[in-house]
Every structure is written in structure tokens, then in C-alpha cells.
Amino acid sequence: MATTQPAATDSEPQEPSYAPTDRTVPTRARERAAYDHALVHAILDESYVCHLGFVRDGAPVVLPTLYGRVDDRLYVHGSTGSRPARMAGAADDGRAEPGLPVCLTVTHVDGLVLARSAFHHSINYRSVVVHGTAHQVTDPKEKSTALDAIMDHIVPGRAADSRRANAKELAATAVLRLDLREVSAKTRTGGPNDEPEDMDLPYWSGVVPLRKGYDTLIPSADLAPGIEVPGYLSGL
């Protein structure tokens, strides 16, 4: 049958994706790695706690930290006195330029994969690993946008329904920006991959899916009278 569909060309719109680098191509299980923006953003937007790694005196440090995303930028915040904030702000530690080399990792655990053999046990997960240099945000408008994004990662809609930071609080808060450039996602889904000769072994095998959710809200004891639970919380 004749077709009028044009042949694929380089100018055809493609799924935008991050260019793989030496650091973002895994040494093994390469079929689990992905680079498209949509998947990376979806994994990042489903959480608000990342693990931020940096090097201090030659040794690694990994700290759990809140983050937010705006387009292709991630933001983390902390006290201006915190170690990563101070390290990102100054060219200390023998480094020639300001900015702090970091690795920012976000992981969702979706299920336990129980194989017949110990060897094939695994976890269903979705993770994103971002490599890059974190820089202090000094522009007040960008800082404000970043803080809103961090709030709205915790609970969408919350930034607009709270008192914005005042000048003193803003001065006490450091915001670091990390551009999404060197990024990869990694996912595992599905059941166990047992060896053919193990299929008849007398062990239960399958997946235990993890469930995440929210428990009953605990209002502050001193909540002013007449304040209802807002829709963005009752709908969680």
C-alpha cells in the first residue's frame, strides 16, 4: 500500500532528552537508563526530598535535603550557615571557581521483587541522578521563585497559602541552583527474573508493591478559630 507519510528526517520533532555522558551511562543494566525530559521531570516532581552529595576535605558527604524544580533548574535551600551553602558561595577548598560540585539523587521505591533465588531479588524503583555544579542564587526574584517551588513540591498550592518570607528570613536562607544538564533516570519495573531451572522451587515469588499515602492531618493545637482545611490538603 502506498503511503503519504514522509520519511523521518532530522528536522522532525523529537522527544527532548538529555545528552548521555560518561557519568550518566551506567556501567551495567544500561537498559534501565533513560534520558528523556518527560520521565526525568516526572520522577523529580513526585518527590521533595533528595540526597545531595558533595565533597568535603576530599571525602563524600550525603545529606537529605528539600528541593524544587522550575523548568530545567533544581533548587535546594538551607541556612546561609549550612555547609553546602557556604561551600557553594565561595571558592574555598582549593577550588578555583565558586560553585559546589554536587550529585543530587531522587529515588522512589515502588516495590519489593522477591525471586526464587536470593541472587535475583531486587527492588522496583525510579531514580534520577543529576551531576553538576550548584551555585548560590543571589537574584531576589529568582530566590523567591525557587522558595515557592520548594514549598509547592512539598504540597502543591501551599506557597500561595502561607506567609511569604520577609527580608530577614530571606537573608537567612541560602538557595542553591543546579541546572539539569547531566542527568539520567533509571527505572526497574515488573516481576522477578528467575533462572529457568529455579521455576519449580518451592518458594513464593512475585512483587510486593509499596503503598505511600497520608494519614489524618494533625492541626496545630493553637490554630486560630474558623480555619478550615484547605482543598489542596483535603484532596491529598
Added chain:
Amino acid sequence: MATTQPAATDSEPQEPSYAPTDRTVPTRARERAAYDHALVHAILDESYVCHLGFVRDGAPVVLPTLYGRVDDRLYVHGSTGSRPARMAGAADDGRAEPGLPVCLTVTHVDGLVLARSAFHHSINYRSVVVHGTAHQVTDPKEKSTALDAIMDHIVPGRAADSRRANAKELAATAVLRLDLREVSAKTRTGGPNDEPEDMDLPYWSGVVPLRKGYDTLIPSADLAPGIEVPGYLSGL
């Protein structure tokens, strides 16, 4: 009233705890830090996925990894071809001694802390950060114990109810050991700490507790007939 209780002496049994170091005393919020074995072990034993940080070519790398605990030792495993395994096994990268300097972090998020002010938003969490040098486990007995511990962290009781690794599988699996020496826990609990002048603002404030659990088991499609769900799974 007279008492026969002896005065406290240095020889009295004390809650065992890890000695704080420069790396395990936080620069701020020191009241959230703790060092006692019981709390550290409890936080570690409630999870099975850590974030393992190491330095590669001078830059940080943070990867989600399964782990297990046996007394004061943590174990992580991976393919013998994985980057951390290879780096821990050889004195490469300009380092004089074998072993890989790592930072291993485990985090539980327990609740969202919604304050009236953006500034006082927070997360209730429990985390453990371990600094040290990871070494390859070469002793077959220790390797086997470590792999059982990793399995039993995922689901207690599972190691004994699966086919143990055979010689070929053991040879393909690298196990790294990290001693619990330089360790701290950090926890936040309770409601928001709003400023006195913010208490009457018209924003809902309180804690959204997170709930974690398991969904209905998904047995493998090719499960041999007559295999019941074991007690350690039905009781999850």
C-alpha cells in the same frame, strides 16, 4: 529519705553511643543530632535502601543501594563490575590504600510540617549518616552472612525462604563492608515552630503524617502450584 542508691560512677553501664567527630556534629540544629546505638540501629533497621556517596575523579556520586546491618557493620552489595565495588577493591584513583571512602545515608520522611510562614515549613524525619571507608568482603562466610542480612532487611525471614546463591552467583557479587564508627542520627518531630506574631494568620498549620505500607501481593504468573503466601509476607 535515705537512699541506698549508689552514686553514679564511670564504671556504671551507660547507653552505648558513637563518639561525635567533626564530621558528625552538625553546623546547626545540633539539638536534632544523636549518637546512641539504639536509635541509630532502629533507624537503619527500618529501611533497606540507602544513598551511598563516593568520590569519582574528584566529583561526588550518590547512588541508591540496598544494604543490611549485622551488629556494628553495614553491608552493601552489587555486581563485581559496578563502580563502587571496583573502586573499593583496588587502590586506584591515586589513593594509597584499598577501600573506598564513602558516606552512607538512610532517611525516613515521617511527615510534612506546614507552618503559617513559608520560612518555618519543614519535614519530620529520621536520618542516619555514616562516614567511613568501605572494604570488599572476601571471606566467604562473612559474604554469605552479609547477603542474608541484605535480604532480611528487605523482608525479614526471606533469606531462609529462597535459594541461596551458588558459587557462580557469589563470584559475580561484590559485598562491601562499612563499619559503624563515625555515625550520627538526626531527627525532627512535632508541629511547626511559628513566630508568635504569626499565630493569628489565616493559614492552616499542622502536620501531615506520611503513611507507608504494602499493597496486595502480585504473585509471579508462573508460580508453581500449591505455593502459599508465607507468613512473613501475609503479616506485612
